[in-house]
Amino acid sequence: MSEVIVRGKAAKAASYKMSGKTTAEKNEALAKIADQLLADKDYLISENAKDLEQGKKNGLPDSILDRIMLNEKRIEDMSAAIRLLIDLKDPVGESLETIEKENGLLIKKNRVPIGVIGMIYEARPNVTIDAATLSLKTGNAVILRGSSSASYSNQALVGSIHKALAQTSLPVDAVQLMEDTSRETAKELFHLNEYLDVLIPRGGKNLIDTVVRESTVPVLETGAGNCHIFIDESADYEMAENIVINGKTQRPSVCNAIESLLIHESWFAKNGTDLLAVLQGKGIELYGDETVCTAFSEAKQATEEDWATEYLALKLSVKIVKDVTEAVEHINQYGTNHSEAIITKNAENADIFLNGVDAAAVYHNASTRFTDGFEFGYGAEIGISTQKLHARGPMGLPALTSTKYFIYGQGQIRG
Amino acid sequence: MSEVIVRGKAAKAASYKMSGKTTAEKNEALAKIADQLLADKDYLISENAKDLEQGKKNGLPDSILDRIMLNEKRIEDMSAAIRLLIDLKDPVGESLETIEKENGLLIKKNRVPIGVIGMIYEARPNVTIDAATLSLKTGNAVILRGSSSASYSNQALVGSIHKALAQTSLPVDAVQLMEDTSRETAKELFHLNEYLDVLIPRGGKNLIDTVVRESTVPVLETGAGNCHIFIDESADYEMAENIVINGKTQRPSVCNAIESLLIHESWFAKNGTDLLAVLQGKGIELYGDETVCTAFSEAKQATEEDWATEYLALKLSVKIVKDVTEAVEHINQYGTNHSEAIITKNAENADIFLNGVDAAAVYHNASTRFTDGFEFGYGAEIGISTQKLHARGPMGLPALTSTKYFIYGQGQIRG
Structure with a gap:
């Protein structure tokens, strides 16, 4: 089995466990991750240095190297952002519609997690933390596929997440990082309809266009603004x-x-x-x-x-x-x-x-x-959707949820 | 230019005109279509007879021939269904969220049409009328791609629709029927991201699976129920x-x-x-x-x-x-x-x-x-979505809409 399939299966299984977790359990796990990042600061910076060294050797421009770079301040900022996320309202469980039928059936349309989110992004280690924590807050599992130029940093960051999750009731498998960051594995993710419920590209126009043009997994298109x-x-x-x-x-x-x-x-x-x-x-x-x-x-x-x-x-x-x-x-x-x-x-x-x-x-x-999730008062932003289905404009936490009809009866059958 | 591109461009242009139409204008057009179908009854039945004759020659099973068959009763039923659709609430324009910012900005999230809907379906002429009228009611343009085994019937039905629309303020181009019903044109529709906002397959499991597996246009997956x-x-x-x-x-x-x-x-x-x-x-x-x-x-x-x-x-x-x-x-x-x-x-x-x-x-x-749009009280059903994004479960008219943020200011700039 390819790494993509292995991670897809594991993420799907974890997503079923995640969907039953309470807001308190999810927030506790987020707090542990915020703590762990601070505790692992030195290690994160030393692993990040390997990416920077490699990047310099490969002649990456300074602007990209700056995006990859982690220092104390940036790690503290990531940790602080998680604290803000903890305070946001959990959309899961919210009831959007209640229908009472004459035959006594009670129909409720409630928000539920989407399931498994795939995130494809460029050389920004902060997206690793951002995507993982937004996914956990909304009860989802996530497969992260970052850039090879930030591999050491991403592995270290996900290592901290896993250490934190292992101390909680949340499944460690809810956050999966692709080790193989080749083009082939990206393409495999584009067609992983069996295990992925949505694919979100974060980065430049080329990345987004490629994902939109090639993916058969539903995409949340964010981005380009002319x-x-x-x-x-x-x-x-x-x-x-x-x-x-x-x-x-x-x-x-x-x-x-x-x-x-x-x-x-x-x-x-x-x-x-x-x-x-x-x-x-x-x-x-x-x-x-x-x-x-x-x-x-x-x-x-x-x-x-x-x-x-x-x-x-x-x-x-x-x-x-x-x-x-x-x-x-x-x-x-x-x-x-x-x-x-x-x-x-x-x-x-x-x-x-x-x-x-x-x-x-x-x-x-x-x-x-x-046009910005924070300016609109949503408090966190998954991105700005420029597509028509599911979500359009600045996306807050509800964009990472789906809905489900819960129907309660006393033996009703259809006539 | 291929037929798909020509129709894509025309439908996109028509969709811009459709988005400005009032509920009254759309309902008036629907009433004209309901009338026209009754007026054209004899012609519709005679064109349908050509499909049936062809189908018999090609050895289609009786169950399929029955699906294709139009008679007085069935045409009256189609017309009656349009009358019911007229009475349903128009979701377009509904305000879902209102945000007033301290700086005086007023932000409204309103329902708007999706734009251009692509509908791929099998040998059921009633879907031609159903898809066209649901699309018009929600302010959308539609490209219909039916089965070659119902070509004469579909052409005649869309002919009636066009005759009706020509007497109204709605653009005739808002309803497009593919003449070339080959596999190649279906495949072209799967990738018509530039002009199609969504693709909806209606039919058996094979059709739906093919569209989901191959399409890069966002799909509304309806259907299979184990x-x-x-x-x-x-x-x-x-x-x-x-x-x-x-x-x-x-x-x-x-x-x-x-x-x-x-x-x-x-x-x-x-x-x-x-x-x-x-x-x-x-x-x-x-x-x-x-x-x-x-x-x-x-x-x-x-x-x-x-x-x-x-x-x-x-x-x-x-x-x-x-x-x-x-x-x-x-x-x-x-x-x-x-x-x-x-x-x-x-x-x-x-x-x-x-x-x-x-x-x-x-x-x-x-x-x-x-699990049914009528049973849930939605009054019309686009289908039952088994996907997680955009809509899940029985889909009423709102599933054929998107949203748009309208922001009203007095010169506000971001600090």
Whole structure:
């Protein structure tokens, strides 16, 4: 049996045990993991050093090495995040619907764990802890498949988790880490429908696209954000400037930052060059359509590719449109269904935009940067779903649950 | 461009128009379709006759020919079902969550259409009408891919739908029927992630398995039911007998009928042969384990395959277990996560069973035959989901919707 099958079977068996665990039992286990990480700090850092050394030898860029790196502060942060998770409400057991039938049948639709979660991610050891603890909190088992460039770190972290679980009533097998991190085992996970209930990719666009395109296990797609702001004819200048600057510069590397600006032609004729000069002053490289480039010679000509690009950097494409309908059509053609905003005083145009744009989150007069589980008040975030089924937008703990109908009778049969 | 791509693009464009339609507009269109089917009755029957003639030539069995057959009564029933659908609550627009932030942001999570639904089904022309009208009611566009053996009927039915839609504000393109019903086009649909938001197979186990195994488009898995009843030590004899007879014989060909009976060894020692004699008297063929066959010589020896078989006929496998835990383990190994029942007076064992069995619907002292959208009071049924994500158990109209966050601000930016 391949490692994937062995771990799949073990995780499935553990998931049945997990589903019966109380909130108290799960929280106790999380507390033990938080403690164990602190107790194992030195060992974790020394194992992490092996990954860093290997990474340097392999010529990994500094940005990746920084993602892999564990130090005291980062381990303390992981431990603290687990403490916050303990305080969050356990969604399992919540009753979503109660139906009482005339024949006396009582039907309850309750939240239950999903079962076995597969997590495929890149060189970020913190995802190991994050994915494992979110899965345990929601009564699931998890199979972790990280990057080979963080193998020593991941093994050590899962070692700490296992040490902690062994002191609790939770099954140690509920957290499985793939040792073989080859492409072949990833592909095997894509088709492990028998044991995996869901597969969640966490990382860059390429990873996510590969999982979505190849996996027959149901996927929770998170991620890519080619987000737009549309400045309508009636938009207040100051509000527009503030929101665009916030959307583009407050944290350019994240998925809810904006990548493209659409401006109504009349508004542009009045305020366009002022706004573009301010943006350029903030260090933003501008890629414009013909109207933009004519009015503001320092903008570069945008190509077809620019409209579809998630720069994740201080770059912005700018296009002039004749009305809200053209803005909506452009966004539905080039967007990634993440977060989209309109700035306008016109309530009718706001409605056309919010209803017409096909995205997880649509904004009227606010920055797209708010699309975030913590900002929405969910307290923990599995990711931001850009798909339509199961969960859409920022996913809190309930996204890691399913439902089950419990039906209570006194001998009822169907007539 | 292949037919699949052409229809995918057209359906996607239509889905954007559909999402803005009001309940009144959608219901008006449904009423027009209900009328049009009655008006086109003669033409529909004459086109259907071509499928029947072709089917006879190709040697299709009578049971399939009966499924394909349209007569006045069946067309009137389809039309009447649409009238019932009109009366159901439109889930689109329902607000599921409202969050007011301290900074004044108002966040609403509302139900919206999914977008484009793909429906792959077998030789049942009624599914053409069912799938199209459920999709329209929920603001979606749909691509229908039926069986070649019902091609004339499906074309005629979709012709009626198009005639009706042309008199309304709804886009005619919202309902697309594949003309090419080859295996190749089905496979193309499995991977049409760019235009299809979900794929729903309706039909037998082979069809569903193929779609689940091959599709990278998210699937709503409906269907197969290898359902069990477990008679615990303390079960009332009469209640057990009634529920088992109802579960097996009331309608043996459906997914929520039972296929396998598990009996506690002590209960079996007391009541087993009485019950088996009654079941045999009802014309049920029994396949038992060794204990069963020894006690009741007319039972045939069950093979490993029997435990996993959905007979959909008057056949029942019977196994003796030593306790509720063995029953749960057996069901989790051989079941299909559909509907499972325990008959017991012991509340603790009921809890162990209901929580431990991994199924969409779990019953205490009632027949599994109740797993049904109409019985639950949902009024229409897309199918019964046996998967964990998005929807589980009987699916009403909300299963054909997604959600979207609408965020209303006054210039808020993230700090």
